[in-house]
Amino acid sequence: MSGLFAPEGLLGRALSRFTELLTLSCLWLLCSIPLLTMGASMTALYTMTLRMVRKEEGKIAGGFLQAFRANLKASTWIHLLLSLLGVFLGLYWMAVGILPGAVKPFFRGASLLFWVLWLMEVTFVYAVQARFDNTIWNIMKNAWLMAAGNLPFFLLILLITGLPVWIFFLNIGLFLRLLPAWIFLWPGMCAWLNSFLFHRCFRRYIPDPPEE
Secondary structure, three states, rough: HHHHHHHOHHHHHHHHHHHHHHHHHHHHHHHOOOOOOOOHHHHHHHHHHHHHHHOOOOOOOHHHHHHHHHOOHHHHHHHHEEEEEEEEHHHHHHOOOOEEEEEEEEHHHHHHHHHHHHHHHHHHHHHHHHHHHHHHHHHHHHHHHHHHHHHHHHHHHHHHHHHHHHHHHHHHHHHHEEEEEHHHHHHHHHHHHHHHHHHHHHHHOOOOOOOO
């Protein structure tokens, strides 16, 4: 029984992981408050959770802030570009609503397709930015290509990321009861769960180390 509560025991590791994810969630929230820096905050969050999955963990707060500063410029530009594109797609969706009924289905279908392509980019780009060094254009291009080449993983990651949304529509009472967890724990938990899937995706694009 004592081994269960030891730092290396099952419960000890679970409590340690819970504390780390709670810390990451709070850091993500604080660094996302200006909204403009949300992209850098997402990249820093995935930097740390991908390290956790690869068992390369270090100081949680220090590592997060270091990754935030290192990716601030590139991730902010990516965030701005994707936000502007999202606004454009939203306006396009509303504009389709005033079209004549005969042509509306075609443009509505095109709008849905554009939203899916946008979601593929948004879902992958910050994890790609966290794992690979490249130009902004190549990061965005490669993120979409990786999402398109790993559609089952994309769908699973989208399902996990959208869990609060699914619960909101299915059971709003349960959603409200879990609201503190969605705010203070879910960002880190979500990124950590997604990172197991991202890690499997990214292994295809990382060359094996040379044999000694």
